[in-house]
Amino acid sequence: MTNPYRGRPDYTFWRQAVAGQAASGVDPVTAVPFTLSPGDPIATAGSCFAQHLSRTLKAAGFNWLETERFTGAAGTVDEGYGIFPARFGNLYTARALRQLFDRAYGQYRPKARAWQTAAGAWLDPFRPRIQQGGFPSLEALEEDRRRHLAATRRMFEGCAVFIFTLGLTEGWVSAEDGAAVPLAPGVVGAQEKEEAWRFHNAGFAETLEQMEAFLAGLRLVNPRARVMLTVSPVPLIATYEDRHVLVSTIASKSILRAVAEELTRRDPGIAYFPSYEIVTGPQTGGRYYAEDLREVTPEGVEFVMSVFRRHYLSGAPAAPRAEPAPAAAAPASPPLAAVSAEEVARYQALTGILCDEEAIVSPAVFPQGRA
Secondary structure (H helix, E strand, O other): OOOOOOOOOHHHOHHHHHHOOOOOOOOOOOOOOOOEOOOOOEEEEEOOOHHHHHHHHHHOOOOEOOOOOOOOOOOOOOOOOOOOOOOOOOOOOHHHHHHHHHHHOOOOOOOOOOEEEOOOOEEOOOOOOOOOOOEOOHHHHHHHHHHHHHHHHHHHHHOOEEEEEEOOOEEEEEOOOOOEEOOOHHHHOEOOOHHHEEEEEOOHHHHHHHHHHHHHHHHHHOOOOEEEEEEOOOOOOOOOOOOOHHHHHHHHHHHHHHHHHHHHHHOOOOEEOOHHHHHHOHHHOOOOEOOOOOOEOHHHHHHHHHHHHHHHEOOOOOOOOOOOOOOOOOOOEOOEOOOOHHHHHHHHOOOOOOOHHHHHHOOOOOOOOOO
16 A cells, blocks of 8 residues: 555645745645635624734725614714624624524523613623723613614625634623623623623533524525634633633633534535634744733734735735735625725724723733733
8 A cells, every 4th residue: 555645735744834834934724615805795703803804804995894883873982883894892702603693683682681880881791892981871772782783684694704703612601591791790890790690611512503503593694605714813811710821721722623623524615714823833933922922913913814815815915015004995795885995094093903801801900910
């Protein structure tokens, strides 16, 4: 019997594909099931790192989908818009994504409707940091949620491509009905009973089940939508498990990566973009992380996005750019309008990445700088 590895492509061998390419940067993408065209309405969701994808798509002049914009409605301020297609904030877990879909279509009505702070402001439990000061009244919150869920439905039904970045397995859920929230109530100053919310760390089987349920729902309302999965390379800022945060980080990311692998094996039409491997692989020597060993450096983000542009963006600029400049919006894809150059500029004014996790170790929580 001859050696079955003889004649295999260079990218299948570590020495040629990784060790031999480390100095110039390893591009691990070998084949893609589909590419994105400038006119495709593209929706992005997930953890903090997903925001880099939306910025890249906008800067390249692609039709990044935005279905919820500031209108000046009573009780709202111009915060949290233009980061994700609708103002749902970060969706860290598979359960949060699945429940967002079910809430948007009335299939799930969580018991928790609102949180109130000591100052009297009202917070939406499922997006508590979209508006830093909260809502002035419960009525304003409820009306904004109604508009928000309608915009979320438009996103699911109008996208040609849905890109989801898996971020965490750890989270907080309602002890009463399992409703998933991005932060424990106490982190944002909500006056909730301790026993009303509990820590929950999803395993492989649960995460896979939640993603399968979401994908089934998405295909019912939008059978032609293509799906791309990524895993965030950003470590946990803190773990609630009684173990080292490094162990929790590797456990969480391993589960998410395994779920993405299982879904793409079952359905070759689902794309996987290896942002996680590009940043965390040994070929980088850790140089894509900032001094805190958590934040991905601009160099790291740019290299990841250059690989994304090279393989997935049809008609995108051939050469990567350190600071992408706003480009004219792509032609509209009725009935949803493309992003205008003015909106690109407004978005770039919000250059900071919104990360709910940072509230866990804010000075208000750790005034002595313990974090």
